[in-house]
Amino acid sequence: MRKFLSLLGKGVLALLAIAIIAAAFIQFGPAPTYEEVPIPDLEVEVSPEAIERGLTLVTNNCQNCHRGDESTSLAGRYFDDRQAQKDLGEFYTANITQHPNSAMAGYTDGELYRLLRTGIKRNNEMAIMVMPTWALASEQDIHDIIAFLRSNHPMVAPDPTEHPSHNPSFLAKMLGRVLVKPAPYAETYPERPPLSDSIAYGKYQIDNVNLCFFCHSANIQTVNQLVPDQSPGYLGGGFVYKHLDYDIEVPGLIPTADNNMGKWTIEEFVDALKYGQRPDLPAYKQPMHPYNLLDTAEVRAIHHYLSSLASN
Numbered sequence: 001m002r003k004f005l006s007l008l009g010k011g012v013l014a015l016l017a018i019a020i021i022a023a024a025f026i027q028f029g030p031a032p033t034y035e036e037v038p039i040p041d042l043e044v045e046v047s048p049e050a051i052e053r054g055l056t057l058v059t060n061n062c063q064n065c066h067r068g069d070e071s072t073s074l075a076g077r078y079f080d081d082r083q084a085q086k087d088l089g090e091f092y093t094a095n096i097t098q099h100p101n102s103a104m105a106g107y108t109d110g111e112l113y114r115l116l117r118t119g120i121k122r123n124n125e126m127a128i129m130v131m132p133t134w135a136l137a138s139e140q141d142i143h144d145i146i147a148f149l150r151s152n153h154p155m156v157a158p159d160p161t162e163h164p165s166h167n168p169s170f171l172a173k174m175l176g177r178v179l180v181k182p183a184p185y186a187e188t189y190p191e192r193p194p195l196s197d198s199i200a201y202g203k204y205q206i207d208n209v210n211l212c213f214f215c216h217s218a219n220i221q222t223v224n225q226l227v228p229d230q231s232p233g234y235l236g237g238g239f240v241y242k243h244l245d246y247d248i249e250v251p252g253l254i255p256t257a258d259n260n261m262g263k264w265t266i267e268e269f270v271d272a273l274k275y276g277q278r279p280d281l282p283a284y285k286q287p288m289h290p291y292n293l294l295d296t297a298e299v300r301a302i303h304h305y306l307s308s309l310a311s312n
Helices: 002-028 048-061 082-088 109-118 139-149 170-178 198-209 212-216 266-275 296-310
Strands: 240-242 247-249
Touching: 002 170, 048 139, 048 198, 082 170, 109 139, 198 212, 198 296, 266 296
Parallel strands: none
Antiparallel strands: 240 247
């Protein structure tokens, strides 16, 4: 019996030692890098048309997190999700203006492409996990985002704002080692559907570029970014966003008799999404924002897609 207890004690000590070594490696070791993920040889055409399309994409997807305090410059700010701040360690969103000291400085078009598609930064490390990837967007849409970031638009004009470096929590480091991995490149990427196919176009807006399913499904941590409509509780709402100043339960987008989507007319939905004007309700609270650069026909297509889900 004594021999058994001695062996058991030694086994427990060995496991404890392994756990301590593993924890020390996670805490003090270098972050994982992904040099093996290729950077495409890419030079994006910065045309007026591409910049205009990119403005809509960046305004819809990037501005809300990367805008500066009290400005529209994409100079970054303290991230306003207190749950993420608690779990991942305090952090600021990046300055992505064209200032020589910004987080964008030195990126080639190919490196920006890899970042947007896979989440891998120029230093081959993963971006912080609240940063989404556009793994399902068309090649044209990704090129248009890059074109806008290369443009002379005031939103990306050089801004010297600097932020403290992120000091990731132990949880963030552990997740970065065992769970969070780059999104894979696809062999081919979808084309943006024609607006005449309104249901397909609306689905593309929600799943492929504007990523509405992230917040509007059951849990932002369990969404399936490669097959969005297989996310648990897809577009059914219920996720609670913990803003720095308040909690807000994100509503479902599939029309039912009990939610706004089921009660509003399509015209009221257009006013709500484009302008933030909701019948008998106050203005949106962050993180929701108006999508005022979407064309009315595009918003109607989104409604058509959401309505099609109610009949499934």
